[in-house]
Amino acid sequence: xxxxxxxxxLTDKLVASRAASRALATATTAVKDQALRAVAAALRDGTDxxxxxxxxxxxxxxxxxxxxxxxxxxxxxxxxxxxxxAAVEHVVGLPDPVGDLVRGSxxxxxxxxxxxxxxxxxxxxxxxxRPNVTVDIAALALKSGNAVVLRGxxxxxRTNAELVERIRGAVASxxxxxxxxxTIDEFGRQGATDLMRARGLVDVLVPRGSxxxxxxxxxxxxxxxxxTGAGVVHVYLDASAPLExxxxxxxxxxxxxxxxxxxxxxxxxxERAAERLLPVLADRLRAAGVTLRGDDATxxxxxxVLRATxxxxxxxSMDLDLSIRVVPDVDAAxxxxxxxxxxxxxxxxxxxxxTAERFLAEVxxxxxxxxxxxxxxxxGEFGFGAEVGISTQKLHARGPMGLPELTSTKWIVRxxxxxxx
Numbered sequence: 001x002x003x004x005x006x007x008x009x010l011t012d013k014l015v016a017s018r019a020a021s022r023a024l025a026t027a028t029t030a031v032k033d034q035a036l037r038a039v040a041a042a043l044r045d046g047t048d049x050x051x052x053x054x055x056x057x058x059x060x061x062x063x064x065x066x067x068x069x070x071x072x073x074x075x076x077x078x079x080x081x082x083x084x085x086a087a088v089e090h091v092v093g094l095p096d097p098v099g100d101l102v103r104g105s106x107x108x109x110x111x112x113x114x115x116x117x118x119x120x121x122x123x124x125x126x127x128x129x130r131p132n133v134t135v136d137i138a139a140l141a142l143k144s145g146n147a148v149v150l151r152g153x154x155x156x157x158r159t160n161a162e163l164v165e166r167i168r169g170a171v172a173s174x175x176x177x178x179x180x181x182x183t184i185d186e187f188g189r190q191g192a193t194d195l196m197r198a199r200g201l202v203d204v205l206v207p208r209g210s211x212x213x214x215x216x217x218x219x220x221x222x223x224x225x226x227x228t229g230a231g232v233v234h235v236y237l238d239a240s241a242p243l244e245x246x247x248x249x250x251x252x253x254x255x256x257x258x259x260x261x262x263x264x265x266x267x268x269x270x271e272r273a274a275e276r277l278l279p280v281l282a283d284r285l286r287a288a289g290v291t292l293r294g295d296d297a298t299x300x301x302x303x304x305v306l307r308a309t310x311x312x313x314x315x316x317s318m319d320l321d322l323s324i325r326v327v328p329d330v331d332a333a334x335x336x337x338x339x340x341x342x343x344x345x346x347x348x349x350x351x352x353x354x355t356a357e358r359f360l361a362e363v364x365x366x367x368x369x370x371x372x373x374x375x376x377x378x379x380g381e382f383g384f385g386a387e388v389g390i391s392t393q394k395l396h397a398r399g400p401m402g403l404p405e406l407t408s409t410k411w412i413v414r415x416x417x418x419x420x421x
Contacts, residue, residue: 010194013182014122014149014201020177021121021147029096031174032143036092038170039139040085046166047081053162054131061155066129069259069318074129074156084132088139090385097404098145112414117407119145120203124195125388126217127208128153134163136379136386137206138181142171144406147180149202151192153209157185196221206401208389211316211342226401229366229392230316231261231344233374236268236333236359237277238350245371246277246349247284252373253347255288259318261390262345262377266313266323268333271297274326278302290320297326313340330355334362341365343392345377366392366399 008016024032043050054076061071076084097117104114123146127133134152141148152160160183168178184191195202199222207217211230218227235253237246253264269278274297282292282302292298293308305324312323313336327333330348337346347369348359356370367377367390377400379387384402391397397405 007186010184010187010191011201013179013184014198016177016179017122017147017149017182018201020179021119021145023177024142024145024147024180025098025119025121027145027176029098031176032096032145033092034174035142035171035176036088036139038173039135039142039167040088040092042166042170043081043085043088043135043163046162047078050076050081050159050162050166051078053158054156056158057156061129064155066155067319070129070155072257072259074131074159076131076159080132084135087380087386088135090380091139091143091403094143094385094403096143097407100404102409109418110416111418114412114414115409116412117404118410120406120408122147122149122202123388123406124149124151124198124202124205124223125208126151126192126195126205126213128210128213129155130208131156131159131163133208133389134160134183135167137388138164138167139386140384140388140403140406142180144403146406148182149195150181150183150185151195152183152185154185154188160185193220196223199223206389226389226391226397226405227393228389229261229342229344231263231390232265232314232316232340232342233262233344234266234268234333234337234341234346235264235374236327236330236337236346236348237270237273238330238333238348238352238355239270239272240351240355241270241273241277241349242351243277243280247281249347249349249371249373250281251284251288253375254285254290254322255320256373256375258320260375261316262374263318264322264374265316266325266336266340268336269298269324269326270330270333271326271328274298274301278324278326285322288320290322292322292324294324295326298324301326316342330359334359337363337365344390345369345374347372347374366390 100117102115164183172178205223207214278301292305294305299305308323343365345367379400388401
């Protein structure tokens, strides 16, 4: 007599995640770190299989016309896999936020109050063509005591399946429930929709991807969302900006990895520095393959620059395209940023300390820099080991999100019979 095994439904998976999260909530830091070490080892041991699965996704992506930026985000090679494993190992060395005392006091009636960090429970993630997110969020969720449910999109389905299988095996190898890490990719678009409606089973949802994906999740989700934002990122070259520093920061911000959200999209230049800086910058950017679009003043100074439109100021190209605008002063630069920025990252290059401090204080973005490349807006660069995403909202978390941002708090009250009069 044969029996048919029914594949678990999406609800079955979410219920299993909730049960697994309760098991992890009481796990010691040592056990969680043991699981993370096992994950790092499983990634390195599985490099060949992961690369093979990723190759299948890349071929399918090229055939379907994925942009070069998305293909770059999708690509995993041995070096990138080793970097992901190293990031997981870095998380091992970070302090466990669970149980941290936020504040506390003793009331006049003798009640002892303490506010402590606790896991969310079940964290959902919806993202596209970003298999690194599979590893980053899984590692941070495990360390912060959360189960994670992943919807990674069809573009990376083969890669994510391979990664999740290895992460689940590593987690189970140390005695924790494998269901702490789940993928719902097999449910397709409907799975993403159902995840957004799973209030009560999923505690918080993090979208990572294009502006349209993020906006869809923010507007349609019934589960609380931590909004990560697209990166219309600006660098402003002030009147005193030194040439070599400007070249280094602009080139690194734009060219080092143009497909990521902290890459430069719009360059603003003070009119008194424009003729000094723009011709040299344009030559260096063009030599690196960057297509330049500019306003009329830019096009007068640098012949051959394409005309920028309002759409260009609002566009996250994720490619080697750069929009340039000449502005009369720092106030005009900040006004442009206020109008067009997605409030991700902005940087000023200047030798004027007062102007730098004004820019840092007045620009309203998650990360504001002076004399530094925008590429530093990153959880790994900030010392978080990995990142859940870069939040551009103002509630709960803002900027690169690490372990503390995957926790909430609860109040613990200890008494000895007090009653309220």
